[in-house]
Amino acid sequence: MPNPHSTAQDVHAVDFDKALIARLAGNGPRYTSYPTADRFSNGFDQTQFLSETQRRFSAEQVRPLSLYVHIPFCDTVCFYCGCNKVITANRSHAARYLDYLEREIALQAPLFTGRARVEQLHFGGGTPTYFTDQQLTRLMASLREHFAFTPATEGEFSIEIDPRKVGSETVAQLAALGFNRMSVGVQDFDPVVQHAVNRIQSEAETVAVIEEARSCGFKSVSIDLIYGLPRQTLGGFAATLDKVIAIRPDRLSVYNYAHMPHLFKTQRQINAAELPSPDTRLDLLSLAIRRLTNAGYVYIGMDHFALPDDELAHAQRKGTLQRNFQGYSTRDDIDLLALGVSAISKIGGSYSQNVRDLGSYYAQLDAGELPLLRGIALSRDDLLRRSVIQQLMCHFHLDLQQLSTEWQIDARSYFAEEWQALSMLADDGLLVLDDALLQVLPRGRLLIRNIAMQFDRHLRESKVMSQAPPLQRYSQTI
Known part of the structure; x- marks a missing residue:
């Protein structure tokens, strides 16, 4: 045994x-949560959220806290995407959204003042760097004004990056703001696949962003890949894996493309006839596992790989690895406060999700209410x-x-x-x-x-x- x-x-x-x-x-x-989000109820309201938060964050001790900020905007649409997003070239939407994010921060922060210390921070989307450098600086200043942060040398502060939209100046600015981890979307370097999913991204611009992050002192860089995309072949994906292994990211996520056009409208632009067969999808996964493990990466679980000395691998060996809405986390059972449209919090024995559309988000904050949609008390x-x-x-x-x-x-x-x-x-x-x-x-x-x-x-x-x-x-x- x-x-x-x-x-x-x-x-x-x-x-x-x-x-x-x-x-x-x-x-x-x-199982980024249990119970899963489809079990959340509209009956879970602001009163229940406040009660659970006050119970969890009493004045008796300072608890660690993770913050997630959802920035939903993108310039262009990637056909495979199932995230909550807003596709727009009108930058005034970002300015208005930032105003309301600061309102939500101001409403939430008093529940945690003197009782919480932010040890983890993650900006997700959408495309977080849809915000300008100035807007990101303003947002970080607002978060630091309202919440106590652990020093950057001890905390994990990460952001999702689209290399097509970020230059060296922005990477340097992110480092100056305290970000020390970066997640880079690639999906596949094969130009045939990129055209099929409407995401044209060169190897050169991807490498440039990652090299700049390393030169600016980022502790960890992660790359996201997807297998099962339209027109994907074993040969093309093998070439992508070779290029990624040469970049040597600290972590890798290799996701299975979930084609659910009945749930995600943008996926209706994908030609289902061009998707790999179930047999080929398994071959793509097998190829990824074999190539990555031969290159020295270890399998963490659920699509995730890491170098043996990465914090994820250390956390798994120590027994402190945790799973949350961003995937795997190195901190054991940390509470998560999520800000922004559609974001999901985990506070103690409860989950709560914000409203999913911008109109409702703005209206509830205008009324001085937390923008909650649903949740569950466990x-x-x-x-x-x-x-x-x-x-x-x-x-x-x-x-x-x-x-x-x-x-x-x-x-x-x-x-x-x-x-x-x-x-x-x-x-x-x-x-x-x-x-x-x-x-x-x-x-x-x-x-x-x-x-x-x-x-x-x-x-x-x-x-x-x-x-x-x-x-x-x-x-x-x-």
């Missing part, structure tokens, strides 16, 4: 079994299952004895209904299971979403009662 305290080699081992993946992979949540069962799913997604094992002690339950009895499905996955070689331990094996790690789904009570109940949303609302698990 494997030891729950796996070695570094065990933690990062992954076995690509194409036949097994083809047989078992289906649709399912990514039950004890939700909190327990969230803990289990987090442990599996981040560390690939579950110590059932420790779980029983921590939650004052008999884990084997509590999850009796899940045991049968888990036993079937064990028969397929995805995991080892007994009364003391659930250990995900290397051939099960690519299918970790399938394993986590067994603990999703809300998903099981919706299936039993034939309630929406069906699994088609979710992306493929691999």
Whole structure:
């Protein structure tokens, strides 16, 4: 029986079994939260949010805090994108949005004054650098005025970058503002694929931004790739991987393209006939895993790779890795306050999402209200299952004895209904299971979403009662 305290080699081992993946992979949540966002309710209001925040951030201690700021604007549309975005060349929209962001900051900050210290910051979008250097400076000044920040040498302050829109002056300015981590969108360097998805981006401009970031002292650079895009081939993607490996980013995300034009209108501009076959998609993934691991990267989980000395790999080995709405995080169980349209916060035992459109966002702030749309207060069962799913997604094992002690339950009895499905996955070689331990094996790690789904009570109940949303609302698990 494997030891729950796996070695570094065990933690990062992954076995690509194409036949097994083809047989078992289906649709399912990514578990950036549990319960998933489709379970949030419009009944969760400002009163509940304030109550949970005041309970979590009492005057008794200063707690670490993560801030996320959503900047939805883009100059041009990438056809594959499923993010909440506004495509416009009218820069006055950015100026107005910044005004309202500052209103939301001013409303939120008193809940955390003297009680929170910002250890993580992430600007996402959209394209965060749609804001001018002056607007980004103003936004950072507002955040620092209202929140206490840990020193830059200790904090993780990151921003998503579109290399097509950023010059060396902006990179230097971001460093001066305290940003020390950068996520760079690439997706694929193959010009045929770039034309098919309306994102023309050269290797030279990408390398230039990354080199400037390194010269300005950025501690970590991450590159995003996507497999399964239209007109993608093994040869073309292999060339992209060679170029990316030569750049040597600290981290890599290799996402599976989720073609859901019924949910994302921009994807309707993609010719579905040009998408790779399911068999080819798996070959693309296998190629990426093989090339990256041969180049010295380790598999973190759920599309993510990192160099062995990167903080993500260290956090996984130490047991402090966390999963949130930005992917994987190095800080264990940190509260997240999200600002801006559609942004989702995680405060204690609750999730809350802001309204999704600019008109509603502005109207609620004009009324002096937090721009909340929906949310959920977690039950004890939700909190327990969230803990289990987090442990599996981040560390690939579950110590059932420790779980029983921590939650004052008999884990084997509590999850009796899940045991049968888990036993079937064990028969397929995805995991080892007994009364003391659930250990995900290397051939099960690519299918970790399938394993986590067994603990999703809300998903099981919706299936039993034939309630929406069906699994088609979710992306493929691999």
